Amino acid sequence: xxxxxxxxxxxxxxxxxxxxxxxxxxxxxxxxxxxxxxxxxxxxxxxxxxxxxxxxxxxxxxxxxxxxxxxxxxxxxxxxxxxxxxxxxxxxxxxxxxxxxxxxxxxxxxxxxxxxxxxxxxxxxxxxxxxxxxxxxxxxxxxxxxxxxxxxxxxxxxxxxxxxxxxxxxxxxxxxxxxxx
Numbered sequence: 557x558x559x560x561x562x563x564x565x566x567x568x569x570x571x572x573x574x575x576x577x578x579x580x581x582x583x584x585x586x587x588x589x590x591x592x593x594x595x596x597x598x599x600x601x602x603x604x605x606x607x608x609x610x611x612x613x614x615x616x617x618x619x620x621x622x623x624x625x626x627x628x629x630x631x632x633x634x635x636x637x638x639x640x641x642x643x644x645x646x647x648x649x650x651x652x653x654x655x656x657x658x659x660x661x662x663x664x665x666x667x668x669x670x671x672x673x674x675x676x677x678x679x680x681x682x683x684x685x686x687x688x689x690x691x692x693x694x695x696x697x698x699x700x701x702x703x704x705x706x707x708x709x710x711x712x713x714x715x716x717x718x719x720x721x722x723x724x725x726x727x728x729x730x731x732x733x734x735x736x737x
Contacts, residue, residue, distance in 0.1 A: 583619070583637045584640060587641050591611045591662070606712065608648060612645045620638065672706060673721075699732065701732065704721060
């Protein structure tokens with residue numbers, strides 16, 4: 557059995573121009589669908605990546621594997637997928653820079669979790685968090701009692717921003733320290 561290197565097949569495969577257009581369309585659909593799913597998943601799952609960055613990493617990771625491993629997947633197809641994904645990300649980033657509405661749709665907005673020492677039930681529901689998760693985040697910010705917290709927000713990157721009352725305005729309300737028994 558003789559092995560030869562066919563550069564034309566390696567880069568172009570046996571596909572037609574229609575197949576190339578199908579790759580562009582399928583990549584666009586899958587990338588936008590991934591962005592949509594990441595928005596539904598919520599900000600807590602993203603840690604410090606923006607939703608677009610997370611979707612970009614997933615899409616790029618998935619797109620490079622097959623052309624690197626399978627002979628019947630031409631390199632050009634993988635390269636085209638990567639190019640389309642990066643192009644979509646650039647277009648969406650540009651759109652978000654020009655439109656506050658697009659920015660909110662793509663990146664989300666901060667969610668209020670604590671208001672004047674009280675948990676904001678609607679915000680906690682929107683953030684898809686439990687009370688214990690909010691308390692854990694507050695403890696990591698050095699909070700021991702809910703009465704210390706004027707506002708706490710879940711930011712778009714999944715981090716929590718905590719604004720404390722001034723020392724004079726603080727009032728003990730409810731300890732958030734875990735029971736140590």
